[in-house]
Amino acid sequence: xxxxxxxxxxxxxxxxxxxxxxxxxxxxxxxxxxxxxxxxxxxxxxxxxxxxxxxxxxxxxxxxxxxxxxxxxxxxxxxxxxxxxxxxxxxxxxxxxxxxxxxxxxxxxxxxxxxxxxxxxxxxxxxxxxxxxxxxxxxxxxxxxxxxxxxxxxxxxxxxxxxxxxxxxxxxxxxxxxxxxxxxxxxxxxxxxxxxxxxxxxxxxxxxxxxxxxxxxxxxxxxxxxxxxxxxxxxxxxxxxxxxxxxxxxxxxxxxxxxxx
Amino acid sequence: xxxxxxxxxxxxxxxxxxxxxxxxxxxxxxxxxxxxxxxxxxxxxxxxxxxxxxxxxxxxxxxxxxxxxxxxxxxxxxxxxxxxxxxxxxxxxxxxxxxxxxxxxxxxxxxxxxxxxxxxxxxxxxxxxxxxxxxxxxxxxxxxxxxxxxxxxxxxxxxxxxxxxxxxxxxxxxxxxxxxxxxxxxxxxxxxxxxxxxxxxxxxxxxxxxxxxxxxxxxxxxxxxxxxxxxxxxxxxxxxxxxxxxxxxxxxxxxxxxxxx
DNA sequence: TTAGGTCTGTCCACTTGTGCACACAGGACC
DNA sequence: GGTCCTGTGTGCACAAGTGGACAGACCTAA
Numbered sequence: 001x002x003x004x005x006x007x008x009x010x011x012x013x014x015x016x017x018x019x020x021x022x023x024x025x026x027x028x029x030x031x032x033x034x035x036x037x038x039x040x041x042x043x044x045x046x047x048x049x050x051x052x053x054x055x056x057x058x059x060x061x062x063x064x065x066x067x068x069x070x071x072x073x074x075x076x077x078x079x080x081x082x083x084x085x086x087x088x089x090x091x092x093x094x095x096x097x098x099x100x101x102x103x104x105x106x107x108x109x110x111x112x113x114x115x116x117x118x119x120x121x122x123x124x125x126x127x128x129x130x131x132x133x134x135x136x137x138x139x140x141x142x143x144x145x146x147x148x149x150x151x152x153x154x155x156x157x158x159x160x161x162x163x164x165x166x167x168x169x170x171x172x173x174x175x176x177x178x179x180x181x182x183x184x185x186x187x188x189x190x191x192x193x194x195x196x197x198x199x200x201x202x203x204x205x206x207x208x209x210x211x212x213x214x215x216x217x218x219x220x221x222x223x224x225x226x227x228x229x230x231x232x233x234x235x236x237x238x239x240x241x242x243x244x245x246x247x248x249x250x251x252x253x254x255x256x257x258x259x260x261x
Numbered sequence: 262x263x264x265x266x267x268x269x270x271x272x273x274x275x276x277x278x279x280x281x282x283x284x285x286x287x288x289x290x291x292x293x294x295x296x297x298x299x300x301x302x303x304x305x306x307x308x309x310x311x312x313x314x315x316x317x318x319x320x321x322x323x324x325x326x327x328x329x330x331x332x333x334x335x336x337x338x339x340x341x342x343x344x345x346x347x348x349x350x351x352x353x354x355x356x357x358x359x360x361x362x363x364x365x366x367x368x369x370x371x372x373x374x375x376x377x378x379x380x381x382x383x384x385x386x387x388x389x390x391x392x393x394x395x396x397x398x399x400x401x402x403x404x405x406x407x408x409x410x411x412x413x414x415x416x417x418x419x420x421x422x423x424x425x426x427x428x429x430x431x432x433x434x435x436x437x438x439x440x441x442x443x444x445x446x447x448x449x450x451x452x453x454x455x456x457x458x459x460x461x462x463x464x465x466x467x468x469x470x471x472x473x474x475x476x477x478x479x480x481x482x483x484x485x486x487x488x489x490x491x492x493x494x495x496x497x498x499x500x501x502x503x504x505x506x507x508x509x510x511x512x513x514x515x516x517x518x519x520x521x522x
Numbered sequence: 523t524t525a526g527g528t529c530t531g532t533c534c535a536c537t538t539g540t541g542c543a544c545a546c547a548g549g550a551c552c
Numbered sequence: 553g554g555t556c557c558t559g560t561g562t563g564c565a566c567a568a569g570t571g572g573a574c575a576g577a578c579c580t581a582a
Contacts, residue, residue, distance in 0.1 A: 069410035072490055077410035092353055093399035100403040100498050137398075138354035142361040144405045149330035149338035151412035152450035156569075180529065189413035191570050196531065212529060212578050229333055237361050417539075441559060452540050457561065473548055473559060 015112035017058040018085050018245045019136055027122070027129040034118040041108040042178075047089060047099040054095060055113050058087045062171035063109025066187075068102040078187040080143045081106065081163075083170025085238065085246045090116045092137045107171055107178070135241045142237045146230045154228040156190050160198050161227035163188065164208070164217060169231075169247050178214045202226070276373035278319040279346050279506045280397055288383070288390040295379040302369040303439075308350060308360040315356060316374050319348045323432035324370025327448075329363040339448040341404045342367065342424075344431025346499065346507045351377045353398045368432055368439070396502045403498045407491045415489040417451050418459050422488035424449065425469070425478060430492075430508050439475045463487070 014021055015037050020028065037060065040046070046057055049070055059065055065088050067079045079101070082088050088103050089095075095116030105111075123130040150159060163184075167177050179187075185195035199215065202208045207222040208215055217223060238246035275282050276298055281289065298321065301307070307318055310331055320326055326349050328340045340362070343349050349364050350356075356377030366372075384391040411420060424445075428438055440448075446456035460476065463469045468483040469476055478484060499507035 067406060069406050071410060071414065075414050077413045079406055079409045092395075092402045094395045097396065097399050097502055098498075100399070101406050134353075134355045135358065138358050138361070141353045141402070141405070144402070144409060145328060145330050145340055145362050148340045148405060148409040148412055149332060149450070151409055152338045153332065153336050181531095182529075189410070192530095193532080193571070194569055197569095200531070210530080237359075241358055442561095443559075453560095454541075454562080455539055457559095458539095461561070471560080 015058060015110065016060045016084060017087070017112055018247065019087055019132070019242075020058055020112060022242065022245055023132060024128060027126050027132070030122040030126055030129065031114055031119065034114050035112050036114075037110050037112045039109065040105045040111050042105055044105040044108075046103040046105065048102050049099055051099045053090045053093065053097060053099050054116055056087050056089045056091065056095075056116055056119055057103075058112040058114075059083050059170075060110040060112055062107055062173060063105070063111055064107040064167065064170055065111075066104050066106045068104050069100075070102055075189065076102070076186070077189045078104075078106075079147050080140070081166050081170060082140075083247065085170065086136055086140060090119075091133065091140060094120055107167075132242070136245070139234075139238050139241055139245075143234050146234050150228060150230045151189070154230070156188060156194060157198050157201070157226060158228040159188055160184070160195070161202075161207075161223045162231055164215065165220070165223055165227055166231055168217065168220070169249070172247065175217050176211075176214050177217070180213050181210075184215070276319060276371065277321045277345060278348070278373055279508065280348055280393070280503075281319055281373060283503065283506055284393060285389060288387050288393070291383040291387060291390065292375055292380065295375050296373050297375075298371050298373045300370065301366045301372050303366055305366040305369075307364040307366065309363055310360055312360045314351045314354065314358055314360050315377055317348050317350045317352065317356075317377055317380055318364075319373040319375075320344050320431075321371040321373055323368055323434060324366070324372055325368040325428065325431055326372075327365050327367045329365050331363055336450065337363070337447070338450045339365075339367075340408050341401070342427050342431060343401070344508065346431065347397055347401060351380075352394065352401060355381055368428075393503070397506070400495075400499050400502055400506075404495050407495050411489060411491045412450075415491070417449060417455060418462070418487060419489040420449055421445065421456070421459050421463075422468075422484045423492055425476065426481070426484055426488055427492055429478065429481070430510070433508065436479075437472075437475050437477050441474050442471075445476070 014028065015035065020031070020035075023031070040063065046065060047053060057065065059082060061084060063083065065082045067082075067088070069077050069079055071077065089099075090097075119133075123133065150162070154162075164177060181196045181199060182192050184199070185192040188195065199208070199210055202223075203210060205222065207219050207226065208217050210216070235246050235248075275289065276296065281292070281296075284292070301324065307326060308314060318326065320343060322345060324344065326343045328343075328349070330338050330340055332338065350360075351358075380394075384394065411423070415423075425438060442457045442460060443453050445460070446453040449456065460469070460471055463484075464471060466483065468480050468487065469478050471477070496507050496509075
């Protein structure tokens with residue numbers, strides 16, 4: 001509604017990644033020449049364990065990436081989801097180290113990419129830019145900590161509901177998650193038949209519906225009732241540390257990070 | 262054996278924290294004036310959620326800290342152990358942010374402390390120092406990722422064995438862990454009676470023995486056989502990224518990080 | 523329109539872990 | 553030397569989750 005500011009076009013042309021959109025114009029200008037947006041499709045691997053981390057990927061729009069911890073016996077575990085609120089690759093390590101986890105595109109979409117060396121050079125020049133990334137790294141850490149606790153004490157039912165909500169918040173899609181029962185089970189690190197049963201019980205309660213290869217959410221509030229509060233805890237930390245970056249149902253963070261005018 | 266270098270005394274007087282000992286002399290010199298070593302006792306809280314993180318704590322000797330994720334229903338979960346291989350507080354966030362987790366002294370001992378502002382100032386002046394801390398942050402991240410996966414798919418038996426080994430590697434103590442069954446159970450996020458039963462089965466197999474308030478390890482190799490490989494996976498990452506920082510049974514990292522001479 | 527592969531719902535026997543209860547053992551303190 | 557408290561060992565009923573199996577449903581492609 002105040003899209004008539006002189007630089008609205010320039011701002012709106014930024015990739016739809018909340019982290020990038022939160023940057024001041026000056027900071028974004030440092031990165032802009034090196035940012036490239038490309039599409040990635042579901043299941044594409046951004047990094048494998050041991051890969052040299054050289055590129056930071058910012059999921060845009062409905063794109064979603066996950067960190068997958070491989071396991072000797074093949075039972076890989078998905079840990080955290082990263083959508084347009086964040087970025088993956090060298091966020092904590094500042095790059096040039098072997099990746100520990102696999103990073104996998106969960107839902108396809110555009111990804112903004114920048115070489116770590118360019119990002120680090122920009123951080124060198126702008127403390128405020130460094131600061132935003134340090135803050136995001138802290139939020140990502142919080143997310144993983146919460147995941148660890150969640151896996152330790154919450155039921156599969158709770159975690160299923162939590163995962164669905166987290167995915168929907170990030171993609172912005174109102175209703176459907178393209179996932180087979182098998183995939184959902186793997187992602188939670190549980191058996192397929194039990195995952196099916198949980199979905200079945202949700203279905204019986206009218207919370208969601210199942211299609212071949214996708215899950216439809218019928219009653220988001222019901223889902224929230226059945227989920228643990230882990231999402232909320234993490235969201236609060238995001239709000240405290242990086243106000244407006246975490247996607248919510250009320251809408252995206254507005255541009256113009258300085259709240260004046 | 263080459264303890265006759267001119268500055269041997271100065272080096273040996275460094276706190277017995279492997280991260281600090283890995284620093285070049287020049288880098289350590291930047292920190293030294295601001296480092297203070299103080300003892301902390303078990304169960305002391307270094308941070309509570311929401312606290313402003315202003316001090317970095319480096320566990321020395323047998324000291325051990327843990328990150329505890331509090332839970333709405335009071336079922337707190339301990340996540341990762343940090344001993345003399347690392348540090349806690351503002352490692353990822355670079356300080357001045359509200360703590361997300363509780364940080365608790367698990368086993369008492371000396372802690373070297375430095376104010377985040379001093380550490381950050383030193384990083385500003387020395388890229389190599391910054392680099393060491395970025396690398397450690399990456400290792401810590403790996404540790405948490407592995408924990409998340411471990412909690413998702415490994416049995417309580419495996420996790421108990423893993424925890425015992427991890428604690429012993431870090432404290433260097435050959436045999437005894439001062440822990441009640443209750444504490445062990447809480448720390449793993451499981452019921453007390455089941456934890457007792459697992460210990461009982463280990464005892465029956467001659468792997469460990471129980472005393473009132475502490476657990477004695479009888480057969481470390483047996484413990485390793487019963488543990489998951491999560492420790493090893495993390496250890497490998499440490500070795501790759503920060504060779505010699507992770508404590509092992511073979512001994513501590515030797516000083517003089519440049520291997521020449 | 524049929525064939526074939528994948529996904530889904532459900533059954534079953536089994537293991538893992540929970541939560542409560544209770545007897546009793548080990549120390550610490552008077 | 554008794555008292556009291558906390559910690560330990562164990563029994564039981566139950567809940568949660570596993571892993572294999574299989575029939576049928578859905579979709580695609582020929």
